[in-house]
Amino acid sequence: MEKAWVCKFGGTSLANASQIKKVKEIIEGDKRRRFVVVSAPGKEDSKDTKITDLLLECHALVERGESFDLPFSKIRGRFLKIGEALGTRRDLKRELDAIYGELPHHTTQDYAASRGEYLNALLLSEYFGGEFIDAAEVIRLTNTGKIDESSYRLLGERVTNSNSLFVIPGFYGLDEEGAIKTFSRGGSDITGAIVARAVDAELYENWSDVSGIYLADPRIAPEAPVVPHLTYHELALLAQLGASVFHRDAVAPVVAPAIPIRVKNTNDIRACGTLITAERGESGQPLVGISGLPLVHKLKTSPGVAQLLKELAIDHYGDLEGEAVYLIGHLSIEMRGALSGRGLSFSPERALVGLVGKGWRGDSPLGERIKTVLEEGDLPYTFDQGDDIVLIETAKECYKPLIRVLVDVLMEAL
Known part of the structure; x- marks a missing residue:
């Protein structure tokens, strides 16, 4: 059959x-x-x-x-x-x-x-x-x-x-x-x-x-193109950082059987959309997406922090077993008090943007070009290299300008 x-x-x-x-x-x-x-x-x-x-x-x-x-x-x-x-x-x-x-x-x-x-x-x-x-x-x-x-x-x-x-x-x-x-x-x-x-x-x-998964949120960067192909892992990284086209928990069931996913537009069926598979070629596509969290606080982790965040209903990005995670969204006075009361320190309000792509690194020629453009534009940043992702932390008011600059640089490179 x-x-x-x-x-x-x-x-x-x-x-x-x-x-x-x-x-x-x-x-x-x-x-x-x-x-x-x-x-x-x-x-x-x-x-x-x-x-x-x-x-x-x-x-x-x-x-x-x-x-x-x-x-x-x-x-x-x-x-x-x-x-x-x-x-x-x-x-x-x-x-x-x-x-x-x-x-x-x-x-x-x-x-x-x-x-x-x-x-x-x-x-x-x-x-x-x-x-x-x-x-x-x-x-x-x-x-x-x-x-x-x-x-x-x-x-x-x-x-x-x-x-x-x-x-x-x-x-x-x-x-x-x-x-x-x-x-x-x-x-x-x-x-x-x-x-x-x-x-x-x-x-x-x-x-x-929508006609697929875009390089970045088109509401922020209207010129961002649809990404033709990415991997399950890349999609998961983008979804964890807030990309909303595809639910972040919807990838896991299809990974083991390697079932391809195609994101398509009901109103434009001729558009190719985005194909998501286990692997993809890297040629001509060093990065597949930019996603981010417009309001975060960086929190140093410690024993018991996972249970506290659950009790306070605070969502987070990052591994609670690591040195630090990012708390997502506004922290109420009660939340701040509960965290401080446990001796937990967290940063002022910041923004976090991730650049995702298989095997790409922030110290690559493209990464150095991005740093140069950010410095020329007086956009504050810190780079943190991860597995197929580079996280850029910046001031919360620079969230949208940063994404627009990144899209411009990547459009030149593609």
Whole structure:
């Protein structure tokens, strides 16, 4: 049997009937696209609210003992509008009524947050002419939100020896107690990777509203080009530093079976996108990406710091077993007090930018050129060499200017 492709479509690709019709054309464009993972509908425009956010608002109102009729009416109206425009026969009213009745009885927000993907997969399985598989039947997570290895077996058994089209909701599964458990936001990417590994896919396509992974954030550096090819390791390094095109935990499932990932644009299917594989040639592409964290504090590590950061809900970049890590985002007065109270010292607010590329070094000719340009532009910096990455620490107000300068230098070199 011919190997299948797994296609994950993000919220912007499924925001309305017009976008969904494009998705159907993409699926029908190649018979190998037999596994479709869908997100909840995203924003139709900048004034709109994501379905997932409306569902979380419903849960918050339930927690306070208040009516959630207003946000749920928006959810109801959105799905019914999409269903009517697509001409589906699915009884969405009954499904919506069932969820409305269940919301007050679930004590965690995970159930509420997952219903957008669930409803969308139900609706789209009919429209695409596919079979619906509830992620709760086949995706298993630990209580900490990690992938349980049994997921691959359960899903593989569910679709054995079938050439059918399957539609699967992303973002959630069941935890060890059998309750709905979600990944972090953007977790449909992870579901897609789980499906790809479970069915031994030939390719994992990740469709969104961007034409691939850019050299740098195009909102900061509009001239940054799409990177045609990078490795799993390079993608992971970029994601750890905040690059948001692809979820940072979605790479791991496809590494061992070496399933290629292709990032594509639903609105520009002719664009080549970005290919992600285990290895790539280095010729003509010394660096594949620039990513960063606009606000960090450098913290000297010590025994017990991991537990303290977890208690304070402070995210970090770097290895807690090393000499120092970077605390991500603003530190409240309470956080600062708790850290200082443990005798931990941390730097003033800084910014951190990483330059990623297989085998590249800051002391290379390109690295020396970058240093020269930064000095000529009076941009403060310190270089820290890592494995396939150079970290540049700078003043927080220099974050965007630094990225623009780096893009200019790299564009000259490519």
